[in-house]
Amino acid sequence: DAKTTQPPSMDCAEGRAANLPCNHSTISGNEYVYWYRQIHSQGPQYIIHGLKNNETNEMASLIITEDRKSSTLILPHATLRDTAVYYCIVRVAGGKLIFGQGTELSVKP
Amino acid sequence: DGGITQSPKYLFRKEGQNVTLSCEQNLNHDAMYWYRQDPGQGLRLIYYSQIVNDFQKGDIAEGYSVSREKKESFPLTVTSAQKNPTAFYLCASSYWGVHAAGELFFGEGSRLTVL
Numbered sequence: 001d002a003k004t005t006q007p008p009s010m011d012c013a014e015g016r017a018a019n020l021p022c023n024h025s026t027i028s029g030n031e032y033v034y035w036y037r038q039i040h041s042q043g044p045q046y047i048i049h050g051l052k053n054n055e056t057n058e059m060a061s062l063i064i065t066e067d068r069k070s071s072t073l074i075l076p077h078a079t080l081r082d083t084a085v086y087y088c089i090v091r092v093a094g095g096k097l098i099f100g101q102g103t104e105l106s107v108k109p
Numbered sequence: 110d111g112g113i114t115q116s117p118k119y120l121f122r123k124e125g126q127n128v129t130l131s132c133e134q135n136l137n138h139d140a141m142y143w144y145r146q147d148p149g150q151g152l153r154l155i156y157y158s159q160i161v162n163d164f165q166k167g168d169i170a171e172g173y174s175v176s177r178e179k180k181e182s183f184p185l186t187v188t189s190a191q192k193n194p195t196a197f198y199l200c201a202s203s204y205w206g207v208h209a210a211g212e213l214f215f216g217e218g219s220r221l222t223v224l
Binding site: 041087 | 154197199217220
């Protein structure tokens with residue numbers, strides 16, 4: 001499975017959009033991009049995933065570049081409850097999910 | 110409600126003792142997983158099971174054992190052979206297969222402390 005690179009931490013003002021970047025330059029054609037988040041001392045929560053096209057659901061949007069070497073998770077209106085560690089993972093269909101160290105997002109009032 | 114349940118939430122044990130962590134799911138998921146998380150670190154895969162009576166080692170299986178006698182249950186035993194067992198343990202489940210979405214559902218975790 002391809003590796004991902006994320007910034008260790010980010011801040012965001014409450015009510016503003018949070019844009020979390022992820023680099024996955026060695027991603028192969030059959031690998032999906034997944035995003036999870038983990039609030040302190042809880043189990044991780046699935047957010048969204050995609051292969052080539054941009055995706056949106058009730059939680060977030062996922063923007064994948066045309067060459068698929070990077071992606072951005074967008075939380076359109078961040079709230080204090082969005083403070084968490086966000087994990088970007090690439091995974092081949094049917095394969096294992098391997099979690100890196102993620103980005104610690106702090107949403108500030 | 111459907112979900113995945115881990116117990117106990119907190120557990121203390123003395124060195125040299127085996128301990129078993131419970132994980133039960135009623136989501137009718139095929140696959141189940143055990144991860145370990147150390148402070149400030151990501152999750153590391155211990156064991157996973159795609160089907161009843163079958164399981165595979167993950168990246169850090171040494172000192173751990175599992176069983177999968179029922180689809181709903183995937184208990185993890187932390188044996189005395191595990192040198193640094195103090196950690197946060199997370200169980201997860203998902204559908205499995207080439208075309209499966211791969212969305213994992215996690216339990217709330219079990220925090221094990223060795224005294």
